[in-house]
Amino acid sequence: EDQVTQSPEALRLQEGESSSLNCSYTVSGLRGLFWYRQDPGKGPEFLFTLYSAGEEKEKERLKATLTKKESFLHITAPKPEDSATYLCAVQVSGTYKYIFGTGTRLKVLA
Protein backbone atom coordinates (compact mmCIF):
# COMPACT_ATOMS: atom_id res chain seq x y z
CA GLU A 1 0.00 0.00 0.00
CA ASP A 2 1.26 3.45 -0.91
CA GLN A 3 2.09 5.44 2.20
CA VAL A 4 3.62 8.76 3.26
CA THR A 5 4.87 9.44 6.79
CA GLN A 6 6.13 12.75 8.12
CA SER A 7 8.17 13.37 11.24
CA PRO A 8 8.26 14.94 13.66
CA GLU A 9 4.58 15.67 14.15
CA ALA A 10 5.43 18.99 15.77
CA LEU A 11 8.63 20.98 16.14
CA ARG A 12 9.49 24.06 18.16
CA LEU A 13 12.62 25.98 17.24
CA GLN A 14 14.24 29.13 18.45
CA GLU A 15 14.74 31.79 15.83
CA GLY A 16 17.98 30.97 14.00
CA GLU A 17 18.00 27.33 15.08
CA SER A 18 18.29 25.23 11.90
CA SER A 19 16.59 21.85 11.61
CA SER A 20 15.17 19.31 9.16
CA LEU A 21 11.75 17.82 8.56
CA ASN A 22 11.41 14.29 7.25
CA CYS A 23 9.03 12.72 4.74
CA SER A 24 9.33 8.97 4.25
CA TYR A 25 7.42 7.26 1.51
CA THR A 26 6.57 3.79 0.27
CA VAL A 27 5.02 3.79 -3.18
CA SER A 28 4.84 1.45 -6.11
CA GLY A 29 6.41 4.08 -8.33
CA LEU A 30 7.25 7.73 -7.68
CA ARG A 31 6.14 10.29 -10.22
CA GLY A 32 6.95 13.26 -8.03
CA LEU A 33 7.28 14.46 -4.45
CA PHE A 34 5.85 17.80 -3.43
CA TRP A 35 6.31 20.08 -0.43
CA TYR A 36 3.66 22.56 0.63
CA ARG A 37 3.31 25.09 3.40
CA GLN A 38 -0.09 25.50 5.05
CA ASP A 39 -1.02 28.34 7.37
CA PRO A 40 -3.99 27.92 9.74
CA GLY A 41 -7.33 28.21 7.97
CA LYS A 42 -5.76 28.45 4.53
CA GLY A 43 -5.05 26.19 1.59
CA PRO A 44 -1.61 24.68 1.00
CA GLU A 45 0.96 26.88 -0.72
CA PHE A 46 3.29 25.18 -3.18
CA LEU A 47 6.98 25.13 -2.28
CA PHE A 48 8.89 22.47 -4.24
CA THR A 49 8.63 19.55 -6.61
CA LEU A 50 11.28 16.80 -6.66
CA TYR A 51 11.36 14.03 -9.23
CA SER A 52 14.47 11.91 -8.83
CA ALA A 53 16.86 10.77 -6.13
CA GLY A 54 19.67 13.23 -5.60
CA GLU A 55 17.62 16.21 -6.68
CA GLU A 56 17.71 19.35 -4.54
CA LYS A 57 15.67 22.56 -4.64
CA GLU A 58 16.18 25.77 -2.67
CA LYS A 59 14.05 28.78 -1.87
CA GLU A 60 15.19 31.38 0.63
CA ARG A 61 15.74 29.56 3.94
CA LEU A 62 14.30 26.27 2.68
CA LYS A 63 16.05 23.43 0.91
CA ALA A 64 14.39 20.19 -0.15
CA THR A 65 16.27 16.99 -0.93
CA LEU A 66 15.17 13.58 -2.19
CA THR A 67 16.42 10.01 -1.86
CA LYS A 68 14.79 6.77 -2.98
CA LYS A 69 13.01 6.41 0.35
CA GLU A 70 12.62 9.87 1.83
CA SER A 71 12.77 13.60 1.44
CA PHE A 72 14.05 16.24 3.81
CA LEU A 73 13.04 19.84 4.13
CA HIS A 74 15.94 21.71 5.67
CA ILE A 75 15.20 25.04 7.32
CA THR A 76 18.24 27.26 7.82
CA ALA A 77 18.14 30.04 10.42
CA PRO A 78 14.35 30.06 10.61
CA LYS A 79 12.32 33.12 11.46
CA PRO A 80 8.96 33.34 13.26
CA GLU A 81 7.23 33.85 9.92
CA ASP A 82 8.32 30.35 8.91
CA SER A 83 5.88 28.98 11.48
CA ALA A 84 3.33 26.84 9.64
CA THR A 85 2.42 23.25 8.89
CA TYR A 86 4.62 21.71 6.22
CA LEU A 87 2.99 19.03 4.12
CA CYS A 88 4.64 16.43 1.96
CA ALA A 89 2.77 14.69 -0.87
CA VAL A 90 3.74 12.02 -3.35
CA GLN A 91 2.32 11.44 -6.77
CA VAL A 92 2.28 7.81 -7.75
CA SER A 93 3.31 6.74 -11.24
CA GLY A 94 0.40 6.44 -13.64
CA THR A 95 -1.92 8.74 -11.71
CA TYR A 96 -2.53 12.41 -11.06
CA LYS A 97 -3.45 11.71 -7.45
CA TYR A 98 -1.46 12.95 -4.48
CA ILE A 99 -1.03 11.04 -1.23
CA PHE A 100 -0.41 13.47 1.61
CA GLY A 101 1.47 12.95 4.82
CA THR A 102 -0.01 14.23 8.06
CA GLY A 103 2.34 17.20 8.15
CA THR A 104 4.83 18.75 10.56
CA ARG A 105 3.61 21.70 12.62
CA LEU A 106 6.54 24.07 12.96
CA LYS A 107 6.66 26.83 15.52
CA VAL A 108 9.58 29.26 15.45
CA LEU A 109 9.98 31.33 18.58
CA ALA A 110 11.41 34.84 18.51
Place this chain on the structure above:
Amino acid sequence: GAVVSQHPSRVICKSGTSVKIECRSLDFQATTMFWYRQFPKQSLMLMATSNEGSKATYEQGVEKDKFLINHASLTLSTLTVTSAHPEDSSFYICSVNLAGGPQETQYFGPGTRLLVL
Protein backbone atom coordinates in the same frame (compact mmCIF):
# COMPACT_ATOMS: atom_id res chain seq x y z
CA GLY B 1 1.76 28.73 -10.74
CA ALA B 2 -2.00 28.83 -10.89
CA VAL B 3 -4.38 31.08 -9.00
CA VAL B 4 -7.37 29.30 -7.51
CA SER B 5 -10.31 30.85 -5.67
CA GLN B 6 -13.08 29.32 -3.60
CA HIS B 7 -16.44 30.69 -2.59
CA PRO B 8 -17.66 30.95 0.06
CA SER B 9 -14.72 31.00 2.47
CA ARG B 10 -16.98 30.08 5.38
CA VAL B 11 -20.51 28.77 5.58
CA ILE B 12 -22.78 27.79 8.43
CA CYS B 13 -25.90 25.80 7.65
CA LYS B 14 -28.60 23.82 9.39
CA SER B 15 -28.63 20.05 9.36
CA GLY B 16 -30.51 18.69 6.37
CA THR B 17 -29.82 21.58 4.03
CA SER B 18 -27.56 21.58 0.98
CA VAL B 19 -24.48 23.71 0.50
CA LYS B 20 -22.69 24.55 -2.73
CA ILE B 21 -18.98 25.39 -2.83
CA GLU B 22 -17.39 26.90 -5.93
CA CYS B 23 -13.81 26.44 -7.08
CA ARG B 24 -12.47 28.67 -9.84
CA SER B 25 -9.23 28.56 -11.77
CA LEU B 26 -8.55 32.24 -12.40
CA ASP B 27 -5.62 32.24 -14.77
CA PHE B 28 -5.71 29.03 -16.77
CA GLN B 29 -8.08 26.40 -18.05
CA ALA B 30 -8.23 23.31 -15.87
CA THR B 31 -9.51 20.06 -17.31
CA THR B 32 -8.92 18.38 -13.95
CA MET B 33 -9.67 19.67 -10.49
CA PHE B 34 -9.51 17.87 -7.18
CA TRP B 35 -11.63 18.14 -4.05
CA TYR B 36 -10.14 17.43 -0.64
CA ARG B 37 -11.43 17.39 2.90
CA GLN B 38 -9.34 18.22 5.93
CA PHE B 39 -10.33 17.61 9.55
CA PRO B 40 -8.61 19.52 12.37
CA LYS B 41 -4.94 18.64 12.75
CA GLN B 42 -5.23 16.02 10.03
CA SER B 43 -3.93 15.93 6.52
CA LEU B 44 -5.76 16.38 3.26
CA MET B 45 -7.90 13.48 2.14
CA LEU B 46 -8.81 13.29 -1.53
CA MET B 47 -12.55 13.05 -2.03
CA ALA B 48 -12.89 13.12 -5.79
CA THR B 49 -11.36 14.07 -9.09
CA SER B 50 -13.43 16.49 -11.12
CA ASN B 51 -13.17 16.15 -14.88
CA GLU B 52 -14.47 18.84 -17.22
CA GLY B 53 -17.34 17.57 -19.31
CA SER B 54 -17.56 14.15 -17.68
CA LYS B 55 -18.49 12.49 -14.43
CA ALA B 56 -16.32 12.94 -11.38
CA THR B 57 -14.28 10.05 -10.03
CA TYR B 58 -14.87 9.46 -6.33
CA GLU B 59 -12.49 7.92 -3.84
CA GLN B 60 -13.44 4.81 -1.95
CA GLY B 61 -15.80 5.58 0.89
CA VAL B 62 -17.00 8.93 -0.49
CA GLU B 63 -20.72 8.94 -1.31
CA LYS B 64 -21.24 10.36 -4.77
CA ASP B 65 -24.91 11.08 -4.12
CA LYS B 66 -24.05 13.11 -1.05
CA PHE B 67 -21.14 15.05 -2.52
CA LEU B 68 -22.25 16.17 -5.96
CA ILE B 69 -19.55 17.50 -8.23
CA ASN B 70 -20.14 19.48 -11.39
CA HIS B 71 -17.27 20.58 -13.64
CA ALA B 72 -19.24 22.43 -16.27
CA SER B 73 -16.46 24.63 -17.61
CA LEU B 74 -12.69 24.73 -17.78
CA THR B 75 -12.56 27.30 -14.99
CA LEU B 76 -15.28 26.21 -12.58
CA SER B 77 -15.99 23.14 -10.50
CA THR B 78 -18.66 22.98 -7.81
CA LEU B 79 -19.09 20.68 -4.84
CA THR B 80 -22.55 20.40 -3.37
CA VAL B 81 -22.93 18.79 0.03
CA THR B 82 -26.47 17.48 0.05
CA SER B 83 -28.51 16.94 3.20
CA ALA B 84 -25.61 18.09 5.31
CA HIS B 85 -25.10 16.67 8.80
CA PRO B 86 -22.82 17.82 11.63
CA GLU B 87 -20.28 15.13 10.73
CA ASP B 88 -19.85 16.85 7.34
CA SER B 89 -18.38 19.87 9.12
CA SER B 90 -14.88 20.21 7.80
CA PHE B 91 -12.46 22.28 5.71
CA TYR B 92 -13.00 21.66 2.01
CA ILE B 93 -10.18 22.52 -0.37
CA CYS B 94 -9.99 22.31 -4.13
CA SER B 95 -6.95 22.19 -6.35
CA VAL B 96 -6.15 22.42 -10.03
CA ASN B 97 -3.63 20.28 -11.81
CA LEU B 98 -1.10 22.31 -13.74
CA ALA B 99 0.05 19.68 -16.17
CA GLY B 100 2.38 19.70 -19.08
CA GLY B 101 6.13 19.62 -19.31
CA PRO B 102 8.14 18.06 -16.52
CA GLN B 103 5.88 19.25 -13.75
CA GLU B 104 2.41 18.22 -12.77
CA THR B 105 1.85 20.35 -9.75
CA GLN B 106 -1.40 20.90 -7.92
CA TYR B 107 -2.24 24.43 -6.83
CA PHE B 108 -4.75 24.82 -4.07
CA GLY B 109 -7.56 27.19 -3.31
CA PRO B 110 -7.89 28.97 0.04
CA GLY B 111 -10.43 26.48 1.34
CA THR B 112 -14.03 26.63 2.56
CA ARG B 113 -14.88 26.10 6.21
CA LEU B 114 -18.24 24.33 6.55
CA LEU B 115 -20.05 24.15 9.87
CA VAL B 116 -23.27 22.17 10.02
CA LEU B 117 -25.42 22.84 13.07
